Amino acid sequence: MTSSNTWPQRIAVARRAVDAAKLAEEQAIRDALADSTPVSDVARALGTKDRTRIYAIQGKDPQGQAPQQPALTPAVYLRGAGADAATWQRVEAAMWARGWATVRDRTTAFHLARGGTPVVFCDFSTDLDATPGAHFGYKLFVRVGRVRAKYGTDRRHVQLAELLPADVVAGLIREGAAWVHRSVDVEGNDMELPLVNGGDNPRPYRRDGLDEQILARLVADALDQ
Numbered sequence: 001m002t003s004s005n006t007w008p009q010r011i012a013v014a015r016r017a018v019d020a021a022k023l024a025e026e027q028a029i030r031d032a033l034a035d036s037t038p039v040s041d042v043a044r045a046l047g048t049k050d051r052t053r054i055y056a057i058q059g060k061d062p063q064g065q066a067p068q069q070p071a072l073t074p075a076v077y078l079r080g081a082g083a084d085a086a087t088w089q090r091v092e093a094a095m096w097a098r099g100w101a102t103v104r105d106r107t108t109a110f111h112l113a114r115g116g117t118p119v120v121f122c123d124f125s126t127d128l129d130a131t132p133g134a135h136f137g138y139k140l141f142v143r144v145g146r147v148r149a150k151y152g153t154d155r156r157h158v159q160l161a162e163l164l165p166a167d168v169v170a171g172l173i174r175e176g177a178a179w180v181h182r183s184v185d186v187e188g189n190d191m192e193l194p195l196v197n198g199g200d201n202p203r204p205y206r207r208d209g210l211d212e213q214i215l216a217r218l219v220a221d222a223l224d225q
Contacts, residue, residue, distance in 0.1 A: 077109035082126030094212040113149035145198025
């Protein structure tokens with residue numbers, strides 16, 4: 001009688017044998033297809049009429065078509081300065097319900113757009129007011145539109161000390177190197193996200209605050225969905 005302690009080992013050996021047989025079968029199928037054997041004949045040899053597995057081995061979809069790269073999931077870059085946590089939660093949930101990813105970081109949004117992902121900027125900040133200084137902010141708006149990523153030139157006027165590590169600057173000052181306070185112009189790449197459609201819209205309200213569903217429809221319009 002076989003000791004019960006050997007069963008795990010025997011099962012593992014059997015599992016490896018099954019895996020090896022499956023790999024051998026898949027290779028035989030590939031070889032048959034490469035030799036112009038009709039798919040119907042391969043399916044018959046497998047004892048089935050279902051060609052799904054055969055197509056999968058070929059790297060095709062269940063209908064036998066070469067797979068196409070899926071469209072990139074749109075992303076919504078959300079900005080909501082001054083909005084409370086409950087409003088943020090409702091806005092994000094409205095976007096997710098429509099199958100859109102959301103990001104809150106501008107740099108992330110820039111790189112997504114740069115990589116070809118459709119990105120919509122959706123700004124529902126509470127300080128978006130077309131009438132600065134108005135008591136009741138009756139012209140509050142939201143800004144929604146698709147963006148594109150581009151690099152702009154950022155010029156700044158700085159002291160040389162700002163370009164060096166603090167400990168190096170301290171040492172130079174102790175040595176009397178007054179030149180560290182000399183001003184210079186520096187240039188860098190600024191990540192810009194200009195709108196390519198959409199723009200400002202009256203802030204949509206419902207009884208308890210911002211209407212996230214109308215906001216989501218504005219995003220859909222920007223995506224032309």
